[in-house]
Each structure stands twice: as C-alpha cells, then as structure tokens.
Amino acid sequence: MKHIKILGITGGVGAGKSTILSYLAQQYGARVIELDKAAHLCMQPGTSCYEQIVDRFGKKILKEDGSIDRPVLSRIVFADRQEVEALNHMVHPAVKAYIRKEIRKERESGKVPFVVLEAALLLEDHYDEICDEIWYVYVEEETRIRRLQSSRGYTPEKTRAVLKNQKSDEEFRRFCQFMIDNSSDNVENTYKQIDRGLMTHGFL
Numbered sequence: 001m002k003h004i005k006i007l008g009i010t011g012g013v014g015a016g017k018s019t020i021l022s023y024l025a026q027q028y029g030a031r032v033i034e035l036d037k038a039a040h041l042c043m044q045p046g047t048s049c050y051e052q053i054v055d056r057f058g059k060k061i062l063k064e065d066g067s068i069d070r071p072v073l074s075r076i077v078f079a080d081r082q083e084v085e086a087l088n089h090m091v092h093p094a095v096k097a098y099i100r101k102e103i104r105k106e107r108e109s110g111k112v113p114f115v116v117l118e119a120a121l122l123l124e125d126h127y128d129e130i131c132d133e134i135w136y137v138y139v140e141e142e143t144r145i146r147r148l149q150s151s152r153g154y155t156p157e158k159t160r161a162v163l164k165n166q167k168s169d170e171e172f173r174r175f176c177q178f179m180i181d182n183s184s185d186n187v188e189n190t191y192k193q194i195d196r197g198l199m200t201h202g203f204l
Ligand SMILES: CC(C)(COP(=O)(O)OP(=O)(O)OC[C@H]1O[C@@H](n2cnc3c(N)ncnc32)[C@H](O)[C@@H]1O)[C@@H](O)C(=O)NCCC(=O)NCCS
Pocket: 012, 013, 014, 035, 036, 039, 040, 043, 070, 071, 073, 074, 077, 084, 087, 088, 091, 092, 095, 119, 120, 121, 162, 165, 166
C-alpha cells in the first residue's frame, strides 16, 4: 500500500476552504474530501444517524420527502450549544469511519499525490490523529460576513451564530502547522501561499 500524505484544511465559516480545495484538486490532482458533504451523506434517510437525529429533534426537522431540512435543523442547533453538541455526537463518529474508509481506498489505489480533508471542526474532532498536518485558512470576520452575505445570502446574524460554535482565531493559530491568509480579494495571492506551503512542508 502506498503511503499517501493527508493534509487537513480548516478555518471558520466562509474563510475560503472550499475555494482552496478546488485549487488543490485542479492544480495538484489531490483527492479532496469535504466533511460537511460526508456528514450530509451519513445523515440520509435509512442511516442510523438519521434515525437518531429524528428521535432527538422530532419530525419538525423533516421535509415532505422525509429527508432532513438542513436550514431548519441549522436554526435549532446553532442557537444552542447543547443542541449542536448532541448533533455532533450523533454524526461525527459516522463521518470519521467514512473518512478512514476513503483514505484506505486511496492508499490501495495509489493514484493521487495526497488527500485533503476539509472541515471547520478538524481540531475539535481530533483529525490530527489522521492528518500529517492541519493548515488554517484565515480571513478576518467582517470580510467573511460580507462574502457569505453576497454569495450565500447568509445574514450577518447567521454567520455570527455559526462562528460562535467554532474555534477562535487564536486557537486555530496555536494548533495548526501552517496559516494561509485568504483576506486578499485577489485569490492568486492565496494560491501562491499554498504552492509554497506544499513545497516547504513535503507534500510534493
Ligand atoms: C447544522 C446543519 C444541519 C446545517 O446545514 P446547512 O446546510 O445550513 O449548512 P452546511 O452544512 O453547509 O454548514 C455550513 C457551515 O456551518 C459550519 N458547521 C456545520 N456543522 C457544524 C457544527 N456541528 N459545529 C460547528 N460548525 C458547523 C461549517 O463551517 C459549515 O461549513 C449541518 O451543517 C449539519 O448537519 N451539521 C452536522 C454535521 C457536521 O458537524 N458537519 C461539520 C463537519 S463534520
């Protein structure tokens, strides 16, 4: 089995993690796995996570077709830390098992130069056990609020509510091995930092 390195990309909501992931996939052929997307897969009807979530939050969080209405669930959990913790407790073990399986598949096939895992919660969920390094994507809060308002229609209140459930800038800096500053509206400045990081940190 080929040893393929695992790079974690983290940072708060709207920092530009998905933007960076697209670059890593297109420019370097990396396999990228978004934990949000993996979580959505693990919460589909028929899974044990789905059953647990409906048991806890009730049928009011379901759409007509029986799937989970994420904006509704989002309003409940991001208003109350206990609720978000309950959700995490149900979803995160399944996500981690899925990630481990995907990494094993990539190592068996040996086709990609490295694997990238992306989530706001890599540190909380101890993905340092799986990743060779975790890199932090930094953008100051007001810029993120502005970008998310124009691209996703998030109100400043929604962005702030999500932020409150995520690590502070100081904690991200303390626990990550490299920082990418994505504050510039010219994304080429960000790409240059990634190129340099991959080179100097042994991913290429
Ligand atoms: C709460 C849910 C229903 C909201 O869905 P919605 O479609 O509105 O938003 P989306 O999934 O795109 O998430 C938006 C952003 O919120 C943040 N976020 C999501 N879940 C969490 C969480 N549990 N704790 C802190 N921040 C979170 C992330 O920055 C994420 O990118 C959804 O995020 C969810 O199911 N979360 C639980 C799964 C999870 O923890 N995912 C995070 C990585 S494992």
